[in-house]
Amino acid sequence: MVELFFIYFAIMIVFCSVMVVIGKNPVHSVLWMLVMFFHVAGVYLMLNAEFLAATQIIVYAGAILVLFLFVIMLLNLRDEIVSEHSVDGWPAGLAIALGFLIVSVLSLVGFTVKATGPWSIEEVSRVTHTKALGGVLYTEYLLPFEVASLILLVAIVGAVVLAKKRLKS
Template identity: 35%
Template sequence: MTELVIFYSFALILVFAAFRVITAKNPVHAALYLVLSFFTGAVLWMLTKAEFLAVSLIVIYVGAVMVLFLFVVMMLDINFEELRKGFWRYLPVAGTVAVLMAYEMVMVLTHPSAQLRGAAVAEPAAGYNNAKVLGQLIYTQYFLPFQLAAVLLLVGMVAAIALTLRKRKNTKYINPADQIKVKRDERLTIVSVNAEARAVIEPPKPADGEQQA
């Protein structure tokens, strides 16, 4: 009964935080609500005995992705009012999709099947470690899909970097290959300069017809 109360409490918080992510006018507030939704989602993962996924959700998304997103939002001068102009235009379509998803979830939860009604998380055996089991599955049974997903992520990263390296006019940049080929004699020149004699300042000579004081 206690776990059920905790589940519905955090589920309501998660729904509220997700709703505020798309309705908050301030992008920083929307990002903070997204962080709250990640934390509540991690609690739900903990209730289902998936500790590794819960910790990964906090470390990866909250500790890295959302921090980077907050830095980008606060450092770049982005006109978010311009980006939100089409919000109300697509609201009917988004509302329809949301209603359909909610209907499907209600149908699943209220299904008369005995398996769904009596479904419960089995208690793990003594010494069970879900991180170890997950690692064994990834590197044995699902090794090929895992490597394919890694290659797709690598291709996406390379594509994102390539898009930012497009040549633009009036842009100064340095070619690392040219820097490596440079030799010392091409950049450093030692010049021997003769020492000059110290200049002697002589008093001005009086003009013709003037007497010296």
């Protein structure tokens, strides 16, 4: 049963991603991306990661997608819809991507499938995912967490600086 769901989600994610790339109309691409985000959230749910699934929908489907739509609105792309959607040299890109895919698939067999460390699947579902994630984030991974906050600060300051009025004189 679980495998069946996984196969459905996996196929849909791949299909939607391809549709995002080959779509000629940017608005359609964005909508396909929305569908893809929901399916990724589905995969997270299957992994007992309900918190990640929720943030995936709130952050990606909610915020980032709206941002994409804003950009498309501002660009007023009506004329460019018919333009070529593949750039020169795409065969080389495809070859590299396929090579990448093959090596990635080969790598999968080497992966440690079992969870290492104290957080086994049973333990996560016992403590609940949100609590487990919060606990780890604020203890073991406190340093990376704080550094991430600095990155956000720089992003805010940078956005303000780049949007400021031009200096006179």
